[in-house]
Amino acid sequence: MVNINIPGFKELNIKYLVSDLNGTLTSKGVLKDTTAELLNKVAENMKIFIVTADTYGKAGDVCQNFKAELAILKTGKEKEEKASLVRKLGCHNTAALGNGANDELMLEKGALGIAVMGEEGCSSRALLKADIVVKDIDDALKMLLDPDIIKAALRT
Numbered sequence: 267m268v269n270i271n272i273p274g275f276k277e278l279n280i281k282y283l284v285s286d287l288n289g290t291l292t293s294k295g296v297l298k299d300t301t302a303e304l305l306n307k308v309a310e311n312m313k314i315f316i317v318t319a320d321t322y323g324k325a326g327d328v329c330q331n332f333k334a335e336l337a338i339l340k341t342g343k344e345k346e347e348k349a350s351l352v353r354k355l356g357c358h359n360t361a362a363l364g365n366g367a368n369d370e371l372m373l374e375k376g377a378l379g380i381a382v383m384g385e386e387g388c389s390s391r392a393l394l395k396a397d398i399v400v401k402d403i404d405d406a407l408k409m410l411l412d413p414d415i416i417k418a419a420l421r422t
């Protein structure tokens with residue numbers, strides 16, 4: 267669990283992280299070694315869930331590199347399914363990471379939404395619903411390991 271009280275924003279008690287895979291954790295289907303390492307560190311403090319439509323069919327292989335539970339979405343309603351997992355875990359306890367238009371709702375519902383630009387870019391809808399926007403996934407994970415960075419960005 268990560269606890270931090272952010273003046274002018276809210277008190278965060280993060281137990282879960284729900285993340286998109288393609289374009290968020292990976293770039294063109296490839297997971298950087300540094301990202302895998304950081305994910306394993308983050309997993310010491312919160313439970314990680316990966317939600318993906320698995321566009322490249324490689325989600326199972328990629329997710330073997332770090333400790334997380336993988337949920338492959340099949341209904342064609344990815345946006346709703348991703349947000350529904352955040353609701354199920356508890357919006358107030360869950361951080362969300364994403365880059366696509368179908369991440370918009372979970373970024374909005376989560377207690378903390380982080381949009382990742384990365385090399386694949388970020389949907390403007392996702393960006394507008396996020397609390398923080400980062401240029402690289404590793405920056406997002408470093409924030410979750412050092413919440414003072416989150417506090418510095420969000421305090422008013």
Ligand SMILES: [Mg+2]
Nearest residue numbers: 286288289366
């Ligand atoms: Mg994506």
